[in-house]
Amino acid sequence: MTGRQLILILSDIHYASKAEKQRGWREADFIDNPLLRFGVKAYRHLIWRKDPFAHNYLLDRFLERTGGADYVLANGDYSCDTAFIGLSDDASYESARECVTKLRQKAGAKLHLTIGDHELGKTSLFGGQGGMRLASWWRTRQQLGLSDFWTLEVGWYVLVGVTSSLLALPVYAPETLAEEREEWRQLRSGHIDQLDKTFAHLKPKQKVVLFCHDPTALPFLLRIQNVSSRVDRIQATVIGHLHSEFFMLNSRILSGMPTVHFLGTSIRRMSAALREARCWKQFHVRLCPALAGIQLLKDGGYLTLELDRDAAQPPQICRHRLAWDM
Numbered sequence: 001m002t003g004r005q006l007i008l009i010l011s012d013i014h015y016a017s018k019a020e021k022q023r024g025w026r027e028a029d030f031i032d033n034p035l036l037r038f039g040v041k042a043y044r045h046l047i048w049r050k051d052p053f054a055h056n057y058l059l060d061r062f063l064e065r066t067g068g069a070d071y072v073l074a075n076g077d078y079s080c081d082t083a084f085i086g087l088s089d090d091a092s093y094e095s096a097r098e099c100v101t102k103l104r105q106k107a108g109a110k111l112h113l114t115i116g117d118h119e120l121g122k123t124s125l126f127g128g129q130g131g132m133r134l135a136s137w138w139r140t141r142q143q144l145g146l147s148d149f150w151t152l153e154v155g156w157y158v159l160v161g162v163t164s165s166l167l168a169l170p171v172y173a174p175e176t177l178a179e180e181r182e183e184w185r186q187l188r189s190g191h192i193d194q195l196d197k198t199f200a201h202l203k204p205k206q207k208v209v210l211f212c213h214d215p216t217a218l219p220f221l222l223r224i225q226n227v228s229s230r231v232d233r234i235q236a237t238v239i240g241h242l243h244s245e246f247f248m249l250n251s252r253i254l255s256g257m258p259t260v261h262f263l264g265t266s267i268r269r270m271s272a273a274l275r276e277a278r279c280w281k282q283f284h285v286r287l288c289p290a291l292a293g294i295q296l297l298k299d300g301g302y303l304t305l306e307l308d309r310d311a312a313q314p315p316q317i318c319r320h321r322l323a324w325d326m
């Protein structure tokens with residue numbers, strides 16, 4: 001094993017199975033206000049993703065480049081989540097299963113996966129459909145075989161994969177079912193204990209690279225005693241979720257804004273995240289873009305992370321583009 005280790009990172013693949021393609025993108029169907037419906041359709045069409053089902057081929061293109069990698073890390077969001085309830089929906093599960101199977105076939109034991117918000121379910125924009133479901137949690141863990149928390153030692157580095165939706169549960173809780181809320185809280189409590197212990201047991205020379213899908217979780221990490229006292233050990237935090245540097249830049253500009261409570265669940269969640277975004281600096285946040293990026297910029301791609309096993313050099317992170325077929 002050489003002194004430098006090469007890690008390929010991808011995120012927000014949003015793979016589309018045949019069943020999800022057949023169902024289609026129904027988000028706007030649940031918005032009553034015609035002006036708002038038009039606005040959301042225009043936003044999806046021009047800025048976010050005109051055809052959310054058209055980019056499966058980028059996963060194959062990424063996989064062609066994994067030959068020299070020591071590890072491959074996928075940072076969450078494997079399906080299109082077109083039912084908004086995560087992987088308890090069969091069509092969404094089929095998307096995630098196809099996606100993760102392709103990754104496993106190519107990367108095998110080198111592969112590590114984190115859980116994104118869309119594995120668990122997420123309320124639709126303005127339409128109020130869906131949300132986090134425990135059935136999706138258990139299917140993601142037991143059927144898809146994803147761990148909610150993992151560590152990987154690479155020389156003096158400890159790579160830590162967390163589940164951002166659990167850590168940020170105080171923000172996501174309104175999207176859960178009332179009868180499931182207590183179990184979510186218990187899951188979160190166990191997750192926090194694992195993280196606390198991992199940071200408490202770090203050896204003096206060990207550094208950390210964190211993998212956390214949604215940056216909304218970061219302020220909550222600072223409330224965990226041994227993470228907070230050792231936050232200087234975190235040399236990089238790889239996030240996904242924002243899909244593009246365009247939204248990363250806007251998040252930095254809007255950091256500290258007040259939480260907006262009167263425009264529905266999605267806007268409340270997003271503004272609550274931005275309110276505390278100033279703390280991202282301490283985590284040395286790097287965005288892994290969505291594999292396809294966004295419609296406006298077609299700026300998809302992936303990251304390479306080079307680690308010096310002796311941790312004598314800081315982690316080297318580079319961004320690589322994946323071009324769309326036109």
Ligand SMILES: [Fe+2]
Nearest residue numbers: 012077118241
């Ligand atoms: Fe995503």
